[in-house]
Amino acid sequence: QLQLVESGGGLVQPGDSLRLSCTTPGFSLVDFSVAWFRQAPGKEREGVSFINSAGDRTMYSDSVKGRFTTSRDIAKNTVYLQMGSLKPEDTAVYSCAALYSGSGWYPNFRETFDYWGQGIQVTVSS
Secondary structure (H helix, E strand, O other), rough: OOOEEOOOOEEEEEOOOOOEEEOOOOOOOOEEEEEEEEEOOOOEEEEEEEOOOOOOEEEOOOOOOOEEEEEEEEEOOOOEEEEEOOHHHOOOEEEEEEOOOOOOOOOOOOOOOEEOOOEEEEEEEO
């Protein structure tokens, strides 16, 4: 069973940066596209970023475009979400999700993702 594990969350101040990591101990993400989602209390889950299996195509929600960057290190079997210029409204539980895609490009947050992580808290507050 493929299990996604997020790390790197925490409490930061507005304007700070933070990097989240998503990995799968014991399994390979090589054929999976990976998305980051977030959910704030009382709000619907929101797709944040999407990266294809090769790591050469990405997509972002308008709310984070220009501030967040997703990337992947295939050798380390890890996908990252580098978050910059953080705002209080970025406070949420962030989760990564994997979609079996092979070499395809299916940048759609409404896809039925195959695997999900447990989520990790990111709090932006002064």
